Amino acid sequence: MYVDLGNALGTTPGVSREALERLDGRVADAHERIEQGRADDEHGYAALNLPETTDPDEIRNAVSRFDDPEAVLTVGIGGSALGAATISEALDSDVDAYYLDNVDPEWVSGLLTDLPLDDTVVNVVSRSGTTAETLANFLVVRDAMDSAGVDWTERTFVTTGEEGNLRDLADKHDLPALPVPDGVPGRFSALSTVGMAVAAIQGHDLDALLAGAADEADRLSGSLFESPAYAYGATTYALDRRGASINAMMPYAESLEYFAEWFAQLWAESLGKDGVGQTPARALGATDQHSQLQLYRAGPRDKLVTLVRPREKEDAAIPETDLEGLSYLGGSSLGELLDAEFEATEASLAAADCPNVRVEIDRVDERGLGELLYGMEAACVLYGELDTVSTFTQPAVEWGKKAARGLLGGGDFEEADAVSDKRRLKIE
Numbered sequence: 162m163y164v165d166l167g168n169a170l171g172t173t174p175g176v177s178r179e180a181l182e183r184l185d186g187r188v189a190d191a192h193e194r195i196e197q198g199r200a201d202d203e204h205g206y207a208a209l210n211l212p213e214t215t216d217p218d219e220i221r222n223a224v225s226r227f228d229d230p231e232a233v234l235t236v237g238i239g240g241s242a243l244g245a246a247t248i249s250e251a252l253d254s255d256v257d258a259y260y261l262d263n264v265d266p267e268w269v270s271g272l273l274t275d276l277p278l279d280d281t282v283v284n285v286v287s288r289s290g291t292t293a294e295t296l297a298n299f300l301v302v303r304d305a306m307d308s309a310g311v312d313w314t315e316r317t318f319v320t321t322g323e324e325g326n327l328r329d330l331a332d333k334h335d336l337p338a339l340p341v342p343d344g345v346p347g348r349f350s351a352l353s354t355v356g357m358a359v360a361a362i363q364g365h366d367l368d369a370l371l372a373g374a375a376d377e378a379d380r381l382s383g384s385l386f387e388s389p390a391y392a393y394g395a396t397t398y399a400l401d402r403r404g405a406s407i408n409a410m411m412p413y414a415e416s417l418e419y420f421a422e423w424f425a426q427l428w429a430e431s432l433g434k435d436g437v438g439q440t441p442a443r444a445l446g447a448t449d450q451h452s453q454l455q456l457y458r459a460g461p462r463d464k465l466v467t468l469v470r471p472r473e474k475e476d477a478a479i480p481e482t483d484l485e486g487l488s489y490l491g492g493s494s495l496g497e498l499l500d501a502e503f504e505a506t507e508a509s510l511a512a513a514d515c516p517n518v519r520v521e522i523d524r525v526d527e528r529g530l531g532e533l534l535y536g537m538e539a540a541c542v543l544y545g546e547l548d549t550v551s552t553f554t555q556p557a558v559e560w561g562k563k564a565a566r567g568l569l570g571g572g573d574f575e576e577a578d579a580v581s582d583k584r585r586l587k588i589e
């Protein structure tokens with residue numbers, strides 16, 4: 162992973178090189194704390210050990226019984242789906258990957274109608290084993306398989322913790338079960354059993370994913386000027402402290418669209434604590450140049466833009482044309498145009514004094530994804546240390562979970578009654 166901070170220096174909001182040099186002392190202290198946490202396999206910090214602790218053979222063996230299915234359907238939500246989706250959506254495979262990570266009935270029913278259930282592997286993923294959306298979707302999928310005359314126990318494996326409803330189900334029906342890594346919150350689990358089982362079924366190179374991550378891990382050091390991951394984490398932190406409370410993650414590759422969604426959970430759920438936290442905005446280049454860029458360039462000075470691209474990509478020629486005014490396109494290529502758009506957007510933001518950071522990988526392959534996923538995770542951990550937040554918890558999500566369960570009659574939750582139907586001003 163390569164990071165270029167040039168367009169974050171002296172912008173508005175902006176950070177100076179001197180300020181980064183002053184911050185580097187705190188980066189060194191944070192790095193020491195992170196390394197100690199890794200050495201002690203502490204909750205959360207253990208995520209940064211995954212390049213060594215994830216066993217690709219364990220994953221490959223667990224799914225080896227599913228011989229070349231037409232499709233793999235993941236039933237999970239949040240970190241239990243987004244890591245796998247980021248990897249599978251970025252890479253080509255003959256095995257189609259689908260994700261049920263919401264409980265929209267029309268969407269779920271439509272997908273199950275279209276899926277070849279007799280040739281689909283179902284991957285049910287939940288660290289806690291109790292997430293309502295995941296378990297509800299699993300029950301619906303199992304019923305659809307029953308109705309289709311498919312033996313669901315022959316086509317289902319689970320990835321879950323040692324306890325919970327999902328573990329009980331696996332034990333009861335002797336389902337293949339992968340463990341979730343200890344001490345790794347879901348949003349940090351892409352490079353583990355949670356995020357890599359689908360990649361294994363799709364035939365992707367798990368070792369290259371982990372090798373890319375290991376490369377980035379090897380570059381973590383006591384200075385942001387030596388580590389792309391820390392450079393990104395420290396600079397986004399410094400910009401947030403100076404007013405850039407929004408970070409628009411804008412990859413210039415359709416294959417990285419899911420990566421922006423994964424990044425949003427990583428950044429929001431890790432850093433949004435006790436009244437602070439930089440808001441991730443999901444964007445896509447070049448598409449959002451015709452959508453959100455107006456706000457990024459001419460709106461409030463409260464954001465930075467992260468521009469991500471692969472340095473190499475397969476290309477497609479733009480045919481020559483004699484159409485009036487289009488000669489500049491003909492004979493060029495879509496890749497050249499996309500690169501020109503990337504660089505023009507970068508320059509446009511810089512010309513308007515808007516902070517932006519360039520992040521590049523060699524190409525969107527397993528190694529590049531490993532670097533990018535690990536690099537952003539390490540950047541997030543550093544940011545959390547600098548912002549002195551509890552990076553690896555997510556207590557604020559619990560209220561809504563209990564309320565939803567209470568509203569369904571799954572448990573008493575007075576607060577839900579206290580709030581619902583009180584604050585209404587219905588305009589109908």
Ligand SMILES: O=P(O)(O)OC[C@H]1O[C@](O)(CO)[C@@H](O)[C@@H]1O
Pocket residue numbers: 238239240241286287288289290291292295346347348430555558
């Ligand atoms: O893997 P689980 O336990 O089903 O949780 C799914 C997601 O829900 C959360 O716990 C938030 O509710 C995320 O942190 C997690 O990635």
